[in-house]
Amino acid sequence: MVRRTRPALTLLCWGYQVTTHSEVSGPVSGAESRATSPGRPATSDDRLLAALLDGMEAALFAVDPSGRVTHWNRKAERMLGWTREQAVGRTGLGGWAVREADAADVMDRLLAALRPPTGGGRPFQEFPLLRKDGGRVLVRANATAMRDPDGRPTGVYCAFGEAHAQLDLERNLALSEALLGDCDTWATVLVDADLRTVAVNDAAAEALGVTPVDMLGEPLGEFFGAGLDELESGLEQALAGQPPAGPVELWLTLLDDDSRDDDRFGDPAPAGGPPGGPRRCLTSGFLRLGSPAAPEPAPLGVAWVFQDVTRARRHAQGAARQRFRDGQLSRAARAAADCEDPLDAAMLQLHYALAGFADHALLDTASSRAAGAANAAHVGHLVRIAESPGTFGAAPAARGVVVRYRQGHPALQALERGMPVRATGGVSRSTWAVEHRWPKDAEHALCVVLRSRGRSLGVLTFLRGASRRPFDRSDAAYGEDVALRVAAAIDLHGLAGGGGGAR
Incomplete structure (x- = not known):
């Protein structure tokens, strides 16, 4: 038996590519023949595509080359208030999803995706949309052209979200990149819920005397001796949603550091002291990382942010000790x-x-x-x-x-x-x-x-x-x-x- 169906349909939005099942002409196996028998109805491409669109976290709609709305997913319903029945089939967005004064400009910008691209990538666009209650919302959108097997344009899919939410997300990502990449002032170590290291920036690796690769996937007990209990206690409190109220000073002994006779501050490592390398005083803060996509934020881990203040604390301790001893002599x-x-x-x-x-x-x-x-x-x-x-x-x-x-x-x-x-x-x-x-x-x-x-x-x-x-x-x-x-x-x-x- 030979069957013919439409070619694969590919959807690009928000950096993801979704392709519906492609069915090409050719012989069908017995198993496939049984799956398409009258007793076992097959799922059509349209139903699969509708399920994919409704399950997306991004709001999305589609228009054909004439500007008629052909798709409207549930996220778009929740954001703008217009139901799928009210949106699909309308020609143009003016008067309901967009103000009449902005309708022509918005539609031109959307249909511009059908023209051959002039630069690399798919640039974001920002324009205002109307809610059903009359309110306006500024959205950041990404338009992608849809084409048939012959390369002719069949429509445009537009994925969008609130501009402020997108900017907040981008700021959060930029902050993460800065802390884990370019930041030289604050050392940052990310651990998962099992207290295993998942990311280390260069400042933390230098302060701890390791390379970022050495710590990945390893428990903290592989790198710290004395003071490890206090560190793990702070991390566990943060995972439980009750991090320390303010910065805490942790004195930690680094393991595998005893090969150096002197530490980097010029003080000799104490002979006959506890095993391990020199102690470090780390002013530490703990930040709980939760998933914003979950209904109830699930702990993804903890960000341990710290500064090495060993030199300052040793100088302060030495000055206080000297003052006390001078007082005792007097x-x-x-x-x-x-x-x-x-x-x-x-x-x-x-x-x-x-x-x-x-x-x-x-x-x-x-x-x-x-x-x-x-x-x-x-x-x-x-x-x-x-x-x-x-x-x-x-x-x-x-x-x-x-x-x-x-x-x-x-x-x-x-x-x-x-x-x-x-x-x-x-x-x-x-x-x-x-x-x-x-x-x-x-x-x-x-x-x-x-x-x-x-x-x-x-x-x-x-x-x-x-x-x-x-x-x-x-x-x-x-x-x-x-x-x-x-x-x-x-x-x-x-x-x-x-x-x-x-x-």
Whole structure:
């Protein structure tokens, strides 16, 4: 059996191409013959085309070369109020869909699509249409010519929408392109509902030390260590429709960044600290992305927009820390001035120095049995004359007892070299503190030599637990300031006849 039907009908509108089923002359298979039997009616091209037009999100109508309206879909009905029965069959748009004064111009612009194109693309046009209630609406339209198999024009399809809505859509698209493409100020990362990365702009990739391709499709846990819980919490709140009320500061540790000894701000990566690379402070905002096409906006994901403010926050923290330490030194000096015994003044200095700085402080002076500081360092004889209580819970060592440090001990190194020595035990060395005759919970140490009148009088040791960061250069400078004041008090105590050891 052979059947002949009309050739395929192709519809172009809003960037989409829809082609109805094409049926060409030729033999028909048995299955197709059964599908077109009287018991199984086939769907005609007209009904399929009508279903396609009614299901479109764009308002659409069509006119033939004479200007008679041949199609009018449901979206056009909802936008203008004219039903399909009222619109189809009318000649021209004047007097009902367009004002009489504008009818000729609008129809000429529509039928211009039948002429051969003079430039590339299908330009948009804007003109006013009339609603059934008499109101006017400015629309942005795209006219496309319809042609028969021989290339003769058969009509024009016009897809249109409210101009303001189209402009809003274009602005939104332009904003998305700007944030994901050309924006150097704000870093942007888009994640889906499963918190997997779907887009990363260049600023975000640079701030996180990755390439945009590396993050696509990957969970955020592949790139962040400490601080990941706070980041995921903010993203989940945004997905639930309750994003944080304002920008939040997240301190995140980047993974796979520990190959660099120094971060890009010139600060050394903390040795012996938590695993991963240097920490970043990111001022972050979270924007929920919903689908405007859904009856109820469905979450498409979250836009995480942030700025790297690590440098500014570190400078602010350093300035605040320095102000506090200067205040502590000033208060300690005023309190020590009221002490009759210089050794009491030295102990006061230790108590004031510990606040916000260390968990424990040990004051050891060179043994009076040693011929000099160098000899004391050689034989390892230091006398414990004071220690400031800390959070370790260990019993205080007896004062006046010689502490026999082993050769190479950080305290002896500081005494021998005349300069601060920093040491870190590390998580894997559980007996590190005990081997150094320090409280067992000590993890980080700073040993500073006590100098006064050109002599080394002993060593001042500051200790921190595992929950605190290691001592850095600024900590060593502050420890030296404290050691100068303590050494002056100990030297004065010796001049007053108290000796260099215990009272």
